[in-house]
Amino acid sequence: MTAAASAAAMGGLTGAALAAQPTPWAVWSQAAASPIQGMIERFNLGITIAMVAVVLVVLALIAYVAVRFNRKANPVPSRTSHNTMIEVVWTLAPILILIGISVPSFSLLFAQADPARIVQDYDPAKTMTIKATGLQWYWNYEYSDHDGVAFDSTMLEDKDRTDPVNQPRLLAVDNEMIVPVGTVVRLQVIGADVIHSFAMPSFGLKLDAVPGRLNETWFLAEREGVYYGQCSELCGINHAFMPIAIRVVTPEQFQTWVAQAKDDLPAAYKALAAAIAKDKVAQAHGTAVEVAAR
Structure with missing residues (x-):
């Protein structure tokens, strides 16, 4: 031919x-036309929301520390060497976030290998x-x-x-x-x-x-x-x-x-x-x- x-x-x-097909100045992925791509888009949206939340929390903490503990507001700096509660929080928080991300991640990986997981009446x-x-x-x-x-x-x-x-x-x-x-x-x-x-x-x-x-x-x-x-x-x-x-x-x-x-x-x-x-x-x-x- x-x-x-x-x-x-x-x-x-x-x-x-x-x-x-690709379009100029596109930010998100192309519109989903399959169940897998639909799952990928939802997973991507969830990750984006989690990322924005983490960035906002960290930004808020930085702003709080900059205002509360600057030289003018706190002329005598603390000599605290450690804080058990803070250590526990900043260790557990990332672990819980990663566990929360892993659940839909593994679900997506399993679905990519087995259509029976998401296709109704799969034969x-x-x-x-x-x-x-x-x-x-x-x-x-x-x-x-x-x-x-x-x-x-x-x-x-x-x-x-x-x-x-x-x-x-x-x-x-x-x-x-x-x-x-x-x-x-x-x-x-x-x-x-x-x-x-x-x-x-x-x-x-x-x-x-x-x-x-x-x-x-x-x-x-x-x-x-x-x-x-x-x-x-x-x-x-x-x-x-x-x-x-x-x-x-x-x-x-x-x-x-x-x-x-x-x-x-x-x-x-x-x-x-x-x-x-x-x-x-x-x-x-x-x-x-x-x-x-x-």
């Missing part, structure tokens, strides 16, 4: 419900497996549960981007990974040459692709749309040009795409683009009817 043909096929996959039999292999400098995706559907995913060069608005520079690829919404995906990651790293911020994913070692994690996309990530391990001269694009579609759209992708990948993407456009028109019509009814 040539880059031009790929760009044309992927160009039809525009107007998605959501496109998650291992309905889990699909995708193997991502990092190469210099592109990704190969293999759908192990679907008769070995496999393809390379390479960054689109500027000359191949047919729709610059919906194909972001340095992030758009010729062949996106397609997954169904609401499905647990078992992701296996390995490197074919050097160490790479599969990172997808909206899903809370970051897993090293190490040659000779098959690492594994999972994700569940909660919303349809297209999500962008990048290789996050320095892997050579073109490390910055190794993006990851995952498109989340309905289960019906996925089944149609994967069945056709076995024989004709470009045609599968074109059919998927048409299905997405049709659903978008139907949703817009339904919204218009609902508004008119009001």
Whole structure:
């Protein structure tokens, strides 16, 4: 499949419900699109609140000491060498804070290894497996549960981007990974040459692709749309040009795409683009009817 043909096929996959990618001047992480990233955001918020509380308490203590025990207010300095209560407090307080942080931390770590901990009605039999292999400098995706559907995913060069608005520079690829919404995906990651790293911020994913070692994690996309990530391990001269694009579609759209992708990948993407456009028109019509009814 040539880059031009790929760009044309992927160009039809525009107007998605959501496109998650880096934005200028962003402070917080991208909006969560998976249960794990939701847990990461809540954990990050809790840590931030704890950090601010500690800083304010320490600042208040410094201000109190500066005012209460300066030379003018306290001309005769105390000769106290130690205080048992203070020693106990400043030893126990950090220990309790760290214990409080460790509880949600371990909960998050366990959930990253076992979807049954946070996915309601989790059924291992309905889990699909995708193997991502990092190469210099592109990704190969293999759908192990679907008769070995496999393809390379390479960054689109500027000359191949047919729709610059919906194909972001340095992030758009010729062949996106397609997954169904609401499905647990078992992701296996390995490197074919050097160490790479599969990172997808909206899903809370970051897993090293190490040659000779098959690492594994999972994700569940909660919303349809297209999500962008990048290789996050320095892997050579073109490390910055190794993006990851995952498109989340309905289960019906996925089944149609994967069945056709076995024989004709470009045609599968074109059919998927048409299905997405049709659903978008139907949703817009339904919204218009609902508004008119009001």
